[in-house]
Amino acid sequence: MKPLSIMLSMLIIGFTSSTVMAEGVNTPSASLPNVSPANSDLVNRGAYIARAADCMACHGEDYTGGVAIETPMGDIYATNITPSKRYGIGNYTEADLKKALQQGRAPDHMIYPAMPYPSYNGMKDEDVSALFAYLQTVPVVDEAPEYKTDLPFPFNFRTLMLGWNAINIPSTENREGLTQTQQRGEYLVNNLAHCGTCHTPRNSTMGFDKDNYLSGAQLGTWYAPNITPDKSSGIGNWSEQDIITYLRTGELDQRVFAGGPMGEVVAHSTRYLKDADLNAIASYLKAVPAVRTDDKIHPVDASRLPTPINESITHDLLAQKDYLAQAKADVSGGSNSPEALYLAACGSCHGVDGYGQPDARYAPIVGLSSIRRNNPDGLINVILHGINGATNTSPKMPGFSEELSSQQIAGITNYVRVNFGSLASSNVSAADVDKVIASEPEQPFLIKYAGLLAIIGIIVAIVIIIFIIRTIIRSRRHR
Numbered sequence: 001m002k003p004l005s006i007m008l009s010m011l012i013i014g015f016t017s018s019t020v021m022a023e024g025v026n027t028p029s030a031s032l033p034n035v036s037p038a039n040s041d042l043v044n045r046g047a048y049i050a051r052a053a054d055c056m057a058c059h060g061e062d063y064t065g066g067v068a069i070e071t072p073m074g075d076i077y078a079t080n081i082t083p084s085k086r087y088g089i090g091n092y093t094e095a096d097l098k099k100a101l102q103q104g105r106a107p108d109h110m111i112y113p114a115m116p117y118p119s120y121n122g123m124k125d126e127d128v129s130a131l132f133a134y135l136q137t138v139p140v141v142d143e144a145p146e147y148k149t150d151l152p153f154p155f156n157f158r159t160l161m162l163g164w165n166a167i168n169i170p171s172t173e174n175r176e177g178l179t180q181t182q183q184r185g186e187y188l189v190n191n192l193a194h195c196g197t198c199h200t201p202r203n204s205t206m207g208f209d210k211d212n213y214l215s216g217a218q219l220g221t222w223y224a225p226n227i228t229p230d231k232s233s234g235i236g237n238w239s240e241q242d243i244i245t246y247l248r249t250g251e252l253d254q255r256v257f258a259g260g261p262m263g264e265v266v267a268h269s270t271r272y273l274k275d276a277d278l279n280a281i282a283s284y285l286k287a288v289p290a291v292r293t294d295d296k297i298h299p300v301d302a303s304r305l306p307t308p309i310n311e312s313i314t315h316d317l318l319a320q321k322d323y324l325a326q327a328k329a330d331v332s333g334g335s336n337s338p339e340a341l342y343l344a345a346c347g348s349c350h351g352v353d354g355y356g357q358p359d360a361r362y363a364p365i366v367g368l369s370s371i372r373r374n375n376p377d378g379l380i381n382v383i384l385h386g387i388n389g390a391t392n393t394s395p396k397m398p399g400f401s402e403e404l405s406s407q408q409i410a411g412i413t414n415y416v417r418v419n420f421g422s423l424a425s426s427n428v429s430a431a432d433v434d435k436v437i438a439s440e441p442e443q444p445f446l447i448k449y450a451g452l453l454a455i456i457g458i459i460v461a462i463v464i465i466i467f468i469i470r471t472i473i474r475s476r477r478h479r
């Protein structure tokens, strides 16, 4: 197992540079793009809207675009939205921006729903104005993104979006009887921060399934969990303060960690929000209807969690070296014991006892919700594919699909769920891991943002239209 030596060296490099790694993390600094006392209030407000609406997740921190949104039909690339006249939106009027955001219509073409305009549809005019003023102050970058969207026929026919928009917009409804704070939260969740884009499952037209609003949805190899206030499968046991802390820092000690796409949401957007806005989001999430799903979360049984071996070993990965070296020897000697496998493959970062090395942002994984779910697929996927950490500057978690067999991954999955998740038992088999691996290519939804599924709805629509036309033609011939 060669990667082990790499990991061990990472461990050491990681250890010595832990101060560097700790930087820029967990610091909800006031650093908003281009916010400055020299700017007008309107511009500064626009900068804040851009954060709340997370334009940077796709258009980049410098707004030059280029981020690929994967779809079964091909990649859709976010465009340059700096005020460049040639490559960006320098020729946009405020009315143009309003149409693009609220209706998905650029001046000369329809925009694909990879851009979350179904959510921005409810964006207030005054917020669009602020955003427009702000986008004028962004440094011009006269460059096209490296790649250009080029979907095959018929998806290159952008006018098709008109039909989809007609049935799927507006994508959410405003609830009755909310307090003012909750109304603000609703606006943030539904419109600006577009949380439902990932957390709400899709219906047959690939619009939002409104009855199961925010109750969880598959996102490629990630799963965006149920965030309704259901106690067994959602976040009903979280306090409002828990929600605020999670959105601010990306974690709740020994309970949740914001990985993958959610890590990006925190990194680019929610950690910058004002306390009052995070509070509004939390208050609103408590007021949405609870939806119960099968994917129950096992409560943490504190008595079953590992005790940190000792304070210094938990915080000093170097002191764990001997354990890891022994595990490495065992595994190369053919040991398939889940504990040795865990130590060999994961221990160098997550620690011999799962407590990681928090100071260096080696994530502790003890007690995390993602390892306590009924459905182990999320954890299996994390082990298969790793995590391209966003809130985190320490070494990224690698994927193990090449190095470990399905049997070994199943063993580690069970080990982690039982020992660190405090589950009474876990019976993931090699066949279960194979199933997760096999489901990938078939899963046409290898996409970063589920909004794109919309496009599949269009295929369905086209097929239906062709079918109807054929039926009409045939019935005429038969006359």
Ligand code: HEC
Pocket (backbone or CB within 6 Å): 049, 050, 053, 054, 055, 056, 057, 058, 059, 069, 076, 077, 078, 079, 081, 089, 097, 100, 106, 107, 110, 111, 112, 114, 115, 116, 131, 149, 449
């Ligand atoms: C989830 C990813 C995502 C987010 C978030 C997002 N965009 Fe986009 N945006 C895209 C993609 C992808 C395209 C290109 C779509 C296409 O090719 O049809 C796009 C296109 C656009 C366009 C059209 C440009 C043109 O003329 O072709 C504008 C304007 C725009 N975005 C502005 C914004 C603003 C402002 C925000 C924040 C309020 C934002 N976007 C947030 C993905 C995103």
Ligand code: HEC
Pocket (backbone or CB within 6 Å): 189, 193, 194, 195, 196, 197, 198, 199, 219, 222, 223, 224, 225, 226, 227, 234, 235, 243, 246, 256, 257, 258, 259, 260, 261, 262, 263, 265, 270, 281, 369, 370, 448, 449
């Ligand atoms: C780009 C997709 C995406 C968007 C947008 C998004 N989320 Fe998430 N969210 C995820 C994923 C994926 C996870 C699971 C992360 C993990 O397992 O590490 C998650 C996890 C969470 C969790 C933890 C749930 C649990 O039980 O562990 C909460 C709470 C949450 N999101 C709230 C929000 C809120 C509020 C918003 C809007 C402000 C939002 N999310 C926007 C994808 C997204």
Ligand code: HEC
Pocket (backbone or CB within 6 Å): 007, 010, 256, 257, 258, 259, 260, 263, 342, 345, 346, 347, 348, 349, 350, 361, 362, 363, 365, 368, 370, 371, 379, 382, 383, 387, 388, 389, 390, 391, 392, 394, 395, 396, 397, 398, 400, 412, 416
């Ligand atoms: C090179 C270091 C490294 C190794 C090796 C590693 N991880 Fe990780 N892991 C991380 C980091 C860093 C994170 C935090 C994710 C991020 O950066 O956003 C993480 C996150 C996780 C999470 C939390 C996922 C979530 O979003 O809730 C789990 C579970 C996990 N790792 C399990 C494992 C297992 C099991 C192994 C061994 C098969 C392993 N890791 C190996 C670095 C590592």
